[in-house]
Amino acid sequence: MPALMKFLHLAAAIVWLGGISFMLFALRPAAQAQLAPPQRLPLIAAVLTKFFRLVWVSIGLLLATGMAMLLAVGMKNAPTGWHLMLGMGLLMFALFGHLYFGPYRRLRQAVAASDWPEGGRRVGQIATLAGINLALGAAAIAAVVFIG
Ligand code: HEM
Numbered sequence: 001m002p003a004l005m006k007f008l009h010l011a012a013a014i015v016w017l018g019g020i021s022f023m024l025f026a027l028r029p030a031a032q033a034q035l036a037p038p039q040r041l042p043l044i045a046a047v048l049t050k051f052f053r054l055v056w057v058s059i060g061l062l063l064a065t066g067m068a069m070l071l072a073v074g075m076k077n078a079p080t081g082w083h084l085m086l087g088m089g090l091l092m093f094a095l096f097g098h099l100y101f102g103p104y105r106r107l108r109q110a111v112a113a114s115d116w117p118e119g120g121r122r123v124g125q126i127a128t129l130a131g132i133n134l135a136l137g138a139a140a141i142a143a144v145v146f147i148g
Pocket of ligand 1: 006009010012013017065066067069082085089090092137145
């Protein structure tokens with residue numbers, strides 16, 4: 001059971017952080033180089049709609065499996081790195097909620113209204129917040145691996 005928890009936890013982290021890396025470092029620069037805003041922004045919005053469904057599932061899995069592993073040893077006995085991971089994980093969930101109900105919702109509205117400058121601004125905000133979450137995710141993993 002603990003191995004299954006850790007496996008699901010790792011799988012969810014890979015899906016989330018791998019997806020952010022792909023969006024930021026592969027899809028976005030390639031789309032920016034090859035497509036004009038009226039083609040690019042609807043594509044980015046559609047890709048995000050599909051990816052964000054996976055992120056919600058990942059968040060549910062990370063929270064459930066992470067808390068199960070943490071509570072199995074008890075909050076008082078848990079190593080410092082695990083507490084740090086909980087804190088950074090909660091911050092990541094909050095940032096994603098903000099990104100989803102703020103800039104992402106506005107991006108979809110901008111695309112529906114063919115407002116490309118506004119859509120471009122919103123994609124920029126989403127990229128910034130996603131980049132912060134990538135760094136926080138890396139820091140959370142480093143906390144467990146290096147501090148324990
Ligand atoms: C509610 C938030 C979270 C809690 C309570 C939590 C809890 C834990 C715990 C207790 C472990 C240690 C398991 C062990 O060593 O036996 C762990 C490992 C891990 N967590 Fe989290 N976690 C959370 C969020 C996250 C997030 C947001 C990510 C990355 C997106 C993440 C990625 C990982 C990874 C990759 C490991 C494996 C590290 C290793 O031992 O090699 N966790 N987590």
